[in-house]
Amino acid sequence: MSDHEQTRNPLHGLTLERLLTDLVNHYGWDGLAQRIALRCFEQNPSIASSLKVLRKTPWAREKVEGLYLYTLRESRRQSR
Template identity: 70%
Template sequence: MTDLPTPAGQARNPLHGITLAALLDQLVARHGWAGLAERIPIRCFTHEPSFASSLKFLRRTPWAREKVESLYLFMLREDRRNGPDSPPQG
């Protein structure tokens, strides 16, 4: 089995290979639904949030998906800045 090279445009992209479901799962684990609704006030997080309905909305709404991806990238930067031994902020 051979490993395919990463395309040049994706070499440093931290979102490359991360599914929207995995990304949302990590954000919910870190902040909870209430924390997500506070940071990104969209209806799929504020009113009866569920994993399935949020994924459906985010897949169909590019501006909302960009906000969620941006929050995820911010979380990664915080983790990198704080180091592996510090407790997660949330």
């Protein structure tokens, strides 16, 4: 990816921890578990345990990133 493409990428420069924290703040653990079916979001959820799972499970990380992007788009659409 070129530098220009990276600067247009809304995930550029954001850590997985930041994405997850923002999603938990927005939806809560219950809301997050409803949107992405992962045990780490349902049973004794924590940022640390969820990060371990997401770092080892590429499909789950993609779902978290997708939900983050969706949430970002919806927030921007509502603020117009």
